[in-house]
Amino acid sequence: MTLAAPRPTAIAVATATPAAHAARGGRRGLFAGVAAGVVVLSAVSLFVGVSELTPAHLVRALAAAATGTGDAETQRSAMLLLVSRVPRTVAVLLAGAGMAVAGMLMQVLVRNRFVEPSTAGTVESAVLGILVVTIVAPGVPLMGKMAVAAVFALAGTALFLRILRAVPLRSVLVVPLIGLMLGGVISAATTFVAYRTDLLQSLGSWTTGDFSGVLRGRYELLWLTLALTVVAYVAADRFTVAGMGRDVATTLGLSYRAVMNLGLVIVSLVSAVVVVTVGMVPFLGLVVPNVVSRLLGDDVRRTAPWVALLGAGLVLVCDLVGRVVRYPYEIPVGVVVGVVGSVLFLHLLLRRDARVA
Amino acid sequence: MIQVSGAVKAYGDVRVVDGVDLALAPGGITSIIGPNGAGKSTLLSCVARLLDLDGGTVTVDGLDVHRTASDVLARRLSMLRQDNHLTARLTVRDLVAFGRYPWSKGRPTPDDDRLVAEALAFLELEPFAGRYLDELSGGQRQRAFVAMVLCQGTDYVLLDEPLNNLDLRHAVAMMRLLRRAADELGRTVVVVLHDVNVAAAYSDHVVAMRDGVVVHQGAPSTLMRTEVLAEIYDLELAVHHLDGRPVAVPAL
Numbered sequence: 001m002t003l004a005a006p007r008p009t010a011i012a013v014a015t016a017t018p019a020a021h022a023a024r025g026g027r028r029g030l031f032a033g034v035a036a037g038v039v040v041l042s043a044v045s046l047f048v049g050v051s052e053l054t055p056a057h058l059v060r061a062l063a064a065a066a067t068g069t070g071d072a073e074t075q076r077s078a079m080l081l082l083v084s085r086v087p088r089t090v091a092v093l094l095a096g097a098g099m100a101v102a103g104m105l106m107q108v109l110v111r112n113r114f115v116e117p118s119t120a121g122t123v124e125s126a127v128l129g130i131l132v133v134t135i136v137a138p139g140v141p142l143m144g145k146m147a148v149a150a151v152f153a154l155a156g157t158a159l160f161l162r163i164l165r166a167v168p169l170r171s172v173l174v175v176p177l178i179g180l181m182l183g184g185v186i187s188a189a190t191t192f193v194a195y196r197t198d199l200l201q202s203l204g205s206w207t208t209g210d211f212s213g214v215l216r217g218r219y220e221l222l223w224l225t226l227a228l229t230v231v232a233y234v235a236a237d238r239f240t241v242a243g244m245g246r247d248v249a250t251t252l253g254l255s256y257r258a259v260m261n262l263g264l265v266i267v268s269l270v271s272a273v274v275v276v277t278v279g280m281v282p283f284l285g286l287v288v289p290n291v292v293s294r295l296l297g298d299d300v301r302r303t304a305p306w307v308a309l310l311g312a313g314l315v316l317v318c319d320l321v322g323r324v325v326r327y328p329y330e331i332p333v334g335v336v337v338g339v340v341g342s343v344l345f346l347h348l349l350l351r352r353d354a355r356v357a
Numbered sequence: 358m359i360q361v362s363g364a365v366k367a368y369g370d371v372r373v374v375d376g377v378d379l380a381l382a383p384g385g386i387t388s389i390i391g392p393n394g395a396g397k398s399t400l401l402s403c404v405a406r407l408l409d410l411d412g413g414t415v416t417v418d419g420l421d422v423h424r425t426a427s428d429v430l431a432r433r434l435s436m437l438r439q440d441n442h443l444t445a446r447l448t449v450r451d452l453v454a455f456g457r458y459p460w461s462k463g464r465p466t467p468d469d470d471r472l473v474a475e476a477l478a479f480l481e482l483e484p485f486a487g488r489y490l491d492e493l494s495g496g497q498r499q500r501a502f503v504a505m506v507l508c509q510g511t512d513y514v515l516l517d518e519p520l521n522n523l524d525l526r527h528a529v530a531m532m533r534l535l536r537r538a539a540d541e542l543g544r545t546v547v548v549v550l551h552d553v554n555v556a557a558a559y560s561d562h563v564v565a566m567r568d569g570v571v572v573h574q575g576a577p578s579t580l581m582r583t584e585v586l587a588e589i590y591d592l593e594l595a596v597h598h599l600d601g602r603p604v605a606v607p608a609l
Contacts, residue, residue: 111444237463241455243445247407247438252509253431253459297489298445301463 038313045089045320050328053080083216091219092211092319093312095274098225100311101232102270103285108243109263114176116285117271121182125156126275127206128190135197146221150272157264209281209334211319221273228266229308236300281334283341284311290348358383363413366399373399375569385561386539386546390553392590395566397549398517405436405515431459436515437506449501450486453477456508476508496527507538516548532559553605557581565589
């Protein structure tokens with residue numbers, strides 16, 4: 001933490017205004033580059049799978065669609081693309097961006113670098129919510145399940161914050177520890193109920209993120225996360241101000257409670273949607289915002305697009321790895337993200353200046 | 358005009374602020390002094406609506422601070438608390454720019470940008486503008502927060518022990534700066550201070566508190582008398598005049 005050797009981004013922004021403009025321009029260029037990379041990977045993702053589908057098939061299918069002709073083979077390609085591959089890729093991107101942004105919001109609002117929906121009881125509560133609704137009203141459509149899961153997620157997160165207020169926080173690590181313990185208690189109760197009601201297998205599908213089951217008609221709820229991400233971006237400055245604490249926020253004329261509530265609703269809804277549609281993706285909301293914060297600071301207006309983009313990109317890469325590494329079998333993305341994420345998380349925890357985190 | 362009438366703030370059975378009546382005229386620097394636990398910081402927080410009152414009212418330019426919309430007050434009154442620990446990594450420029458939030462709501466105009474630049478210049482923070490707050494020394498960070506509060510452009514600026522953690526040189530620089538904020542920028546500065554000599558040297562008006570009540574107020578010259586200081590601090594202090602300035606010195 002010497003003043004003589006600030007981080008690269010700090011140097012870039014530190015000097016006079018033209019340099020700051022140049023830095024901003026460079027960042028935009030880099031952002032466009034990374035975005036292009038994600039687009040390329042998304043295209044690759046369309047053609048990775050057990051059923052053979054190549055770009056040539058796609059061209060033929062498009063041509064056939066344009067001319068209104070086409071044999072059984074091209075119809076099969078078009079079908080595969082529209083029903084399975086495109087929905088899967090879109091779901092990966094939406095879930096990745098949504099979970100990463102949810103993690104960032106939580107870190108800003110709780111003012112702790114180590115919280116995210118899966119280290120704060122939020123995800124576990126959402127899972128409990130789905131279990132309850134599955135037992136009590138099995139016929140409820142997906143939207144209804146999502147709503148119940150969101151309400152549970154909100155309640156679980158509120159409980160987490162309540163506990164935080166009551167416990168003396170002597171170390172930054174106490175906060176995620178409390179969250180993990182709370183999550184552990186909730187998921188123990190969930191497992192017990194699921195065991196008694198023969199729903200352990202369903203439980204597995206909610207707790208392990210997996211995109212292999214994504215088909216047209218079963219992922220569209222995830223578009224809601226895009227809407228919520230946009231809301232988060234629109235309110236970015238409020239979140240940054242609220243992240244400076246209640247007193248600073250009040251002095252600046254911001255209703256701290258209102259912003260806090262908005263943030264928690266966004267986080268809970270995103271978690272619920274992701275758990276209901278594809279299952280829990282751990283560590284994502286932790287790793288991506290922390291990496292972005294290291295490089296770009298914590299002005300939400302500046303970081304939110306990066307967090308969303310890198311979250312989508314990371315999940316996409318992990319999903320591709322999971323599909324390729326044991327081809328033709330698949331490893332669930334939750335497992336791959338869990339491995340990659342936990343390594344990165346340990347690195348964040350153990351790095352020398354973790355105290356400023 | 359800040360008008361405090363019958364202000365009471367209690368924690369459990371302890372009335373930390375116990376019926377304070379105070380009228381602070383616009384302009385100049387007002388210091389609030391007194392021993393630890395006198396209720397100075399609590400009173401300041403109540404004036405800035407960071408704490409609710411258990412009795413009485415506080416008005417700023419006729420607006421009841423606990424009833425007026427918070428964003429309206431944010432354009433008249435700003436406050437800097439004592440310990441400002443941010444977990445967020447923000448650059449000095451970002452932080453100061455957020456001082457404009459009550460006006461810009463996150464959409465800064467060229468005017469806002471100019472005011473941010475002026476605030477950075479006023480506190481001589483330009484060389485550090487792009488640094489993250491966690492890369493600054495304590496004194497620089499404190500200056501960054503003061504720049505933010507000044508950048509808010511409010512008539513009233515409240516500061517709770519801004520000299521905390523500053524060495525002598527930085528403390529003097531901070532007080533001179535507040536003096537300039539009052540004299541050149543026309544701000545009304547209300548500041549909680551520990552050091553009675555600093556308060557006497559730089560203030561126009563001094564309010565002394567003890568046990569939650571105001572025990573003395575007036576020009577610094579009325580404060581710097583052995584019997585007045587004894588009543589405030591329960592301590593024998595000899596007042597000497599050095600170069601025409603009163604200095605209180607405790608007996609050994």
